[in-house]
Amino acid sequence: MDKLLIQGGTPLAGEIAISGAKNAALPILCAGLLSSEPLHLSNVPRLRDISTMLRLIEQMGVRVTDEGTHGVSLDSRGLDNPLAPYDMVKTMRASILVLGPLLARHGEARVSLPGGCAIGARPVEQHIRGLQAMGAEIHVEHGYIHAKAGAGGLKGARIVTDMVTVTGTENLMMAAVLAAGETVIENAAREPEVVDLANCLVAMGAQISGAGTDRIRIRGVERLHGATHPIMADRIETGTYLCAAAATGGQVRLTRTSAAYLDAVVDKLLDAGCDIVIERDAITLQAPARLKAVSVRTAPYPAFPTDMQAQFMAINCVAEGSAVIRETIFENRFMHAVELIRLGADIRIDANNAMVTGVEHLQGATVMATDLRASASLVIAGLVAQGETLIERIYHLDRGYEGIEDKLGQLGAHVRRIR
Ligand code: EPU
Numbered sequence: 340m341d342k343l344l345i346q347g348g349t350p351l352a353g354e355i356a357i358s359g360a361k362n363a364a365l366p367i368l369c370a371g372l373l374s375s376e377p378l379h380l381s382n383v384p385r386l387r388d389i390s391t392m393l394r395l396i397e398q399m400g401v402r403v404t405d406e407g408t409h410g411v412s413l414d415s416r417g418l419d420n421p422l423a424p425y426d427m428v429k430t431m432r433a434s435i436l437v438l439g440p441l442l443a444r445h446g447e448a449r450v451s452l453p454g455g456c457a458i459g460a461r462p463v464e465q466h467i468r469g470l471q472a473m474g475a476e477i478h479v480e481h482g483y484i485h486a487k488a489g490a491g492g493l494k495g496a497r498i499v500t501d502m503v504t505v506t507g508t509e510n511l512m513m514a515a516v517l518a519a520g521e522t523v524i525e526n527a528a529r530e531p532e533v534v535d536l537a538n539c540l541v542a543m544g545a546q547i548s549g550a551g552t553d554r555i556r557i558r559g560v561e562r563l564h565g566a567t568h569p570i571m572a573d574r575i576e577t578g579t580y581l582c583a584a585a586a587t588g589g590q591v592r593l594t595r596t597s598a599a600y601l602d603a604v605v606d607k608l609l610d611a612g613c614d615i616v617i618e619r620d621a622i623t624l625q626a627p628a629r630l631k632a633v634s635v636r637t638a639p640y641p642a643f644p645t646d647m648q649a650q651f652m653a654i655n656c657v658a659e660g661s662a663v664i665r666e667t668i669f670e671n672r673f674m675h676a677v678e679l680i681r682l683g684a685d686i687r688i689d690a691n692n693a694m695v696t697g698v699e700h701l702q703g704a705t706v707m708a709t710d711l712r713a714s715a716s717l718v719i720a721g722l723v724a725q726g727e728t729l730i731e732r733i734y735h736l737d738r739g740y741e742g743i744e745d746k747l748g749q750l751g752a753h754v755r756r757i758r
Contacts, residue, residue: 458674652676679706682706
């Protein structure tokens with residue numbers, strides 16, 4: 340298993356381009372299942388999760404064509420195997436996103452029920468309930484969700500989700516685009532990735548209004564056609580490099596990205612004492628001599644994202660003062676704390692609160708990555724720590740950060756992958 344060796348202590352400096360958003364690309368690849376005409380996508384990030392999703396839809400009969408560095412086209416004419424097997428779902432929970440599109444286009448689906456996850460139980464009953472409201476017959480047997488749309492296909496419905504769920508909203512929106520009549524999703528996720536998916540579906544001929552608000556209306560159409568769609572920039576990758584620059588006392592300019600979806604993160608970095616210059620498609624951050632501690636509380640968009648919680652815990656580890664990090668989305672998303680403590684951080688966990696008191700220096704050590712964003716926090720900590728940090732199990736990082744050692748290298752960091 341690959342490891343990452345980081346020699347800490349160099350302030351990041353320079354410019355890098357941000358990749359396409361993993362969490363927008365994953366549902367949009369599934370949207371390709373909804374039409375028999377080709378979907379051409381650009382700015383698709385080269386990530387492990389993306390290749391897993393491409394393999395998954397390929398074994399369903401979709402023809403995937405690599406169109407250069409970040410281009411992919413999907414041809415779902417031959418879709419004949421509506422199955423998401425356990426072997427794939429267990430490596431990537433986002434595989435559940437095929438359920439809605441398969442039911443809508445193929446009338447049936449067999450998708451392995453995702454098990455628990457390192458960061459929380461993450462059940463999918465809201466996806467199932469919503470599809471049942473649209474008339475699907477669903478039962479779980481031998482670890483698989485068996486879903487059938489019934490003779491007349493799915494029917495529009497009013498769905499109120501119990502909590503804000505990102506992939507739940509996406510699954511139901513994709514199911515509704517081909518359902519008969521109108522579907523209204525109340526308490527919908529407002530995440531920018533939901534909006535990017537809606538934009539792609541509209542380009543394919545879907546009738547959707549309200550994406551980006553908590554009420555999404557979808558009027559079902561007979562069929563969708565082919566389209567071309569660029570994947571939005573990854574706001575979490577952007578935020579992660581901003582934190583890395585902030586923590587190391589550096590100055591970076593991130594291009595091919597936008598601050599439009601990063602208000603909560605940018606505000607906290609300003610509170611921490613950073614200077615930030617926003618251009619239309621670039622962000623520049625200059626770190627202060629020492630960061631000030633900033634408290635954060637995660638909540639659905641537009642509030643502070645849970646996917647940036649670990650990175651803010653890392654920057655607070657070396658900031659002046661104390662901060663409270665409150666996680667409200669996932670019940671077990673503090674696993675990076677014990678690894679940060681191995682690097683010399685002062686963190687106390689009390690249920691879903693972490694009290695972090697900044698120390699002058701972290702010291703390099705061997706640590707273990709436990710999930711994607713936890714790994715990102717360890718990279719940030721390793722970049723500021725004195726001496727060498729060895730991060731084990733970095734396959735988690737490869738799921739969500741394209742070319743991380745190359746990008747950090749471009750910013751002057753001393754990072755080496757050990758194979
Ligand atoms: N939930 C339920 N039942 C459901 C659905 C969700 O109880 O049927 C709960 C979850 O257990 C969680 C909360 O609702 O406590 C919110 O979960 P949500 O469904 O919004 O999460 P998700 O859709 O599975 C996506 C991202 C995650 C990100 C979360 C929250 C993708 C592919 N994944 O997950 O991204 O943390 O939304 O913003 O879009 C990551 O990229 O590292 C990552 C984990």
